[in-house]
Amino acid sequence: MMLLPNLIARFLATASLLAPKLTSRLAKPVLRLDCNDEFHLAIFSDLHYGEEEDGWGITQDVNSTRVMNNILDYEVPDFVILMRPLVERGLKWASTYGNHDSQYNLSRHALFDEESKNSVSYTQHASKTLGITNYYLPLYPSLSRSDCESPVAILWFFDSQGGAPFQADADSEEIPDWVTPDIVSWFVAERKVLAEKWGPLPSLAFVHIPPTAFLTV
Ligand SMILES: *[C@@H]1O[C@H](CO)[C@@H](O)[C@H](O)[C@H]1NC(C)=O
Numbered sequence: 001m002m003l004l005p006n007l008i009a010r011f012l013a014t015a016s017l018l019a020p021k022l023t024s025r026l027a028k029p030v031l032r033l034d035c036n037d038e039f040h041l042a043i044f045s046d047l048h049y050g051e052e053e054d055g056w057g058i059t060q061d062v063n064s065t066r067v068m069n070n071i072l073d074y075e076v077p078d079f080v081i082l083m084r085p086l087v088e089r090g091l092k093w094a095s096t097y098g099n100h101d102s103q104y105n106l107s108r109h110a111l112f113d114e115e116s117k118n119s120v121s122y123t124q125h126a127s128k129t130l131g132i133t134n135y136y137l138p139l140y141p142s143l144s145r146s147d148c149e150s151p152v153a154i155l156w157f158f159d160s161q162g163g164a165p166f167q168a169d170a171d172s173e174e175i176p177d178w179v180t181p182d183i184v185s186w187f188v189a190e191r192k193v194l195a196e197k198w199g200p201l202p203s204l205a206f207v208h209i210p211p212t213a214f215l216t217v
């Protein structure tokens, strides 16, 4: 669990502004810097909710929720990134999935459908990719800026997959537990489209487990 320092918000705020108008793909307000040109992100990862239902898991979950609530009270972020879905408070949030989000009795698709019903969830699903939660969210300047229709940064989300296939036979193939090359190809292609539209933009990427290369270098 960690909070991004203000430094990143300031970096985003001072990023160069280029490029033409765009239309949001989201049917909800776009993400914007605040009137101080800052954007505060809180990131919660590996929450491990729902373990040991008959034992220590209950207290662990209560403790996790208490810690998160304390952090959210104290930091008051503009946006929350979850490496595991959580719904509350009315704060805008987005998630990306990893190895804890697919099990015999847990469907990633059902999880995504459930998240999509939440009006403050920004979690997206870019089709034609292997995982569910591979997508990006543009971040815009404050409305007080004259150039407020051009994004200042892109938030990328990569699905590192993993876990067990939903309701599958015991001998079925395992799901890769990392960001696969086809997801990387999707990213490279999308980034090119974005660069052509808006010019080069700074980015932040969120992923539960990085590509396998991280394990071997
Ligand atoms: C929950 O928090 C309490 C108080 O800090 C602590 O004593 C307890 O060990 C925690 N329980 C678990 C399962 O982490």
Ligand SMILES: *[C@@H]1O[C@H](CO)[C@@H](O)[C@H](O)[C@H]1NC(C)=O
Binding pocket: 104, 105
């Ligand atoms: C899936 O859920 C069913 C019904 O609650 C339960 O009987 C079964 O043990 C669960 N399977 C796994 C692998 O958790």
